[in-house]
Amino acid sequence: MQHQLLAIMPELMLIATAVVILLVDPLLPVDGRRGLSWLGIAASLTAAYATWISRGEEFTAFSHGIALDKYSVFFKILLLVVAAMAMLLSEKHLFLKRHLLGDYYGLVLFTTVGMMIMVEAIDLITFFVGLELMALTVYLLAGFFRYQERSIEAALKYFLGGAFASNFMLFGMAILYGLSGSTNYQEISDAVRLGPAPAGPLAIAVVLILAGFAFKVSAVPFHNWAPDVYQGSPTPAAAFLSVGPKIAGFAAILKFFTLILGSQSGTWVPMMIALSLATMLVGATMALLQKDLKRMLAYSSIGHVGYLLLAVVATGHTGRNLGMAAILFYLAAYAFMNMGAFGVLVFMANRRPGFRDTLDDMAGLARRYPWAAAIMSLFMLSLTGVPPTAGFLAKFYLFSAVVDSGFAWLAVIGALFSLVSAFFYLRVIIYMYMREPETELVESGAGLEAGKSWDLDLGLAIAAGGVILLGILPAPVVNAAQDAVVKLLGN
Amino acid sequence: MSGSTQFFFIVLSIVILASAIAVVTFKNLIYSALSMIGSFLGVAGIFILLHAELVAAAQVLIYVGAISVLVIFAIMLTHHRVGDLKLYFHKQAWIALPICAVAGIAVMIVMATATYNAGTEIQNPPDEDIASLLFNEYGLPFELVSLALLVAMIGAVLLAKKEKQ
Numbered sequence: 001m002q003h004q005l006l007a008i009m010p011e012l013m014l015i016a017t018a019v020v021i022l023l024v025d026p027l028l029p030v031d032g033r034r035g036l037s038w039l040g041i042a043a044s045l046t047a048a049y050a051t052w053i054s055r056g057e058e059f060t061a062f063s064h065g066i067a068l069d070k071y072s073v074f075f076k077i078l079l080l081v082v083a084a085m086a087m088l089l090s091e092k093h094l095f096l097k098r099h100l101l102g103d104y105y106g107l108v109l110f111t112t113v114g115m116m117i118m119v120e121a122i123d124l125i126t127f128f129v130g131l132e133l134m135a136l137t138v139y140l141l142a143g144f145f146r147y148q149e150r151s152i153e154a155a156l157k158y159f160l161g162g163a164f165a166s167n168f169m170l171f172g173m174a175i176l177y178g179l180s181g182s183t184n185y186q187e188i189s190d191a192v193r194l195g196p197a198p199a200g201p202l203a204i205a206v207v208l209i210l211a212g213f214a215f216k217v218s219a220v221p222f223h224n225w226a227p228d229v230y231q232g233s234p235t236p237a238a239a240f241l242s243v244g245p246k247i248a249g250f251a252a253i254l255k256f257f258t259l260i261l262g263s264q265s266g267t268w269v270p271m272m273i274a275l276s277l278a279t280m281l282v283g284a285t286m287a288l289l290q291k292d293l294k295r296m297l298a299y300s301s302i303g304h305v306g307y308l309l310l311a312v313v314a315t316g317h318t319g320r321n322l323g324m325a326a327i328l329f330y331l332a333a334y335a336f337m338n339m340g341a342f343g344v345l346v347f348m349a350n351r352r353p354g355f356r357d358t359l360d361d362m363a364g365l366a367r368r369y370p371w372a373a374a375i376m377s378l379f380m381l382s383l384t385g386v387p388p389t390a391g392f393l394a395k396f397y398l399f400s401a402v403v404d405s406g407f408a409w410l411a412v413i414g415a416l417f418s419l420v421s422a423f424f425y426l427r428v429i430i431y432m433y434m435r436e437p438e439t440e441l442v443e444s445g446a447g448l449e450a451g452k453s454w455d456l457d458l459g460l461a462i463a464a465g466g467v468i469l470l471g472i473l474p475a476p477v478v479n480a481a482q483d484a485v486v487k488l489l490g491n
Numbered sequence: 492m493s494g495s496t497q498f499f500f501i502v503l504s505i506v507i508l509a510s511a512i513a514v515v516t517f518k519n520l521i522y523s524a525l526s527m528i529g530s531f532l533g534v535a536g537i538f539i540l541l542h543a544e545l546v547a548a549a550q551v552l553i554y555v556g557a558i559s560v561l562v563i564f565a566i567m568l569t570h571h572r573v574g575d576l577k578l579y580f581h582k583q584a585w586i587a588l589p590i591c592a593v594a595g596i597a598v599m600i601v602m603a604t605a606t607y608n609a610g611t612e613i614q615n616p617p618d619e620d621i622a623s624l625l626f627n628e629y630g631l632p633f634e635l636v637s638l639a640l641l642v643a644m645i646g647a648v649l650l651a652k653k654e655k656q
Contacts, residue, residue, distance in 0.1 A: 200601035
């Protein structure tokens with residue numbers, strides 16, 4: 001019993017900090033509010049440390065509502081690092097745009113709490129409340145620049161689609177409850193495996209829940225919101241919501257489909273294969289057509305979701321542990337490279353007030369900002385999957401897990417799409433290094449000074465460091481991922 | 492399900508569905524909001540049929556009482572243009588309708604022919620039991636819901652606030 005509150009100590013720390021930030025924010029002058037990002041970062045890192053020191057313990061708390069095991073520790077630390085990086089990337093941008101600084105960090109912390117609950121939940125009700133907490137806050141982050149039409153449009157689209165997706169999922173969960181008489185993952189799993197669960201309603205529940213998840217991680221055909229939302233959101237917010245909710249979503253998908261519906265893989269594996277193929281196809285082809293880099297990154301992230309879904313297919317077959325570990329490592333690599341790519345866009349927007357996130361605006365970047373161009377090239381190479389970056393190893397583990405589980409043909413298709421994706425990633429590098437800008441963007445000296453910020457630089461350095469380290473020294477993270485999936489509580 | 496229960500269930504379902512359709516088809520927002528109250532009342536009736544009187548009372552108090560009034564207030568305070576609004580997103584309706592109808596009927600047939608295992612029918616569960624469940628077994632989600640409501644409130648203020656500048 002004494003573990004109850006200790007179990008959610010990291011979450012409590014974030015909630016307390018978020019409340020303090022929201023209360024203190026209006027009392028501070030606008031310049032003083034910039035320090036609040038550091039409060040948020042400190043809280044995230046402290047919470048990550050608190051999670052890390054509890055890594056040896058394994059127990060369930062709150063009447064089997066949440067499970068503390070290596071799996072949730074892995075994801076919670078990853079999410080907290082992502083939140084800290086998101087705040088590093090945001091600070092200067094929000095300051096330059098003069099947008100209510102403190103509330104943003106409070107919302108990022110609340111989102112992180114919701115995602116952490118999603119990851120550790122082993123009860124449908126707890127899970128759903130965590131999901132809604134995350135969803136509500138990400139809609140707000142998308143619409144944070146509320147004087148820009150695009151930002152409000154993004155928030156509205158995200159909200160309407162997200163509300164429908166949540167309701168589909170809730171309906172599916174209600175059917176699962178109706179079939180099993182319980183909201184607990186373990187008990188549903190037993191009821192589904194042992195009891196004569198009628199196949200029809202079970203299939204409907206799987207379809208509905210899968211549709212909800214597919215929206216949350218932006219898998220085709222539930223992906224249409226992603227490009228509009230990423231394009232309209234403030235760029236640092238887009239960095240966060242193209243990574244955080246996807247990590248939490250996949251953590252929950254894995255728990256759902258291996259813990260609860262592991263015995264029903266015959267039902268969901270074909271659906272998952274179809275989703276994955278469609279997602280890879282749309283992600284790769286649509287990204288080719290984009291001139292706007294935020295839209296391009298949106299379709300690229302859809303493509304990555306397709307690869308991840310391939311590995312979910314593998315977990316439903318013989319490669320349960322291998323596939324799951326590959327997904328965990330892939331998500332860690334994806335977090336660094338995707339946040340980094342968006343981070344470079346934030347960097348450019350801060351330096352050049354007229355920056356429009358287009359390919360043309362990237363032309364000649366290498367001459368002007370050699371470091372930014374080099375680092376962007378690193379992220380693009382990693383997203384393509386070129387050694388020795390994190391992206392290469394992530395794809396390597398993932399595809400070999402898929403091959404191992406007997407789906408070699410799927411892995412081949414995945415590799416082909418990955419080859420197509422090289423075109424639009426490398427195109428960014430070509431523009432940066434080999435194209436001359438059509439109109440020389442004038443940057444006044446004062447503007448240049450104003451755009452400098454060492455915390456954004458630090459955020460980019462961490463992202464780049466993560467991409468390189470995971471690429472050449474992957475062993476600690478790979479081991480942690482393999483440990484994490486051996487035993488999920490509630491199984 | 493006894494004969495009278497079944498009769499009332501059908502009546503309530505018709506009320507709920509008809510007023511839900513009215514909510515989305517009325518062009519005047521106030522009419523939509525008023526139809527929503529009809530839908531909420533119907534749901535409260537279903538809860539009574541299920542012997543969940545407490546939930547029914549909460550449904551009437553919160554949804555019919557508080558939320559609907561708030562919605563109407565919000566419409567009156569923000570709705571500067573009086574008159575009918577145009578309905579957007581209507582081009583896909585004729586494609587969506589048959590697809591949804593087919594999918595919906597398929598789901599209904601599958602669901603109606605299955606047997607369920609959702610425990611036994613409880614006659615008048617003591618309110619203490621509900622309270623104890625809410626604060627013990629579901630304590631964590633209960634508190635998290637309050638956090639979600641806090642976020643929703645912050646968000647409403649954030650989006651609607653006027654900037655001092």
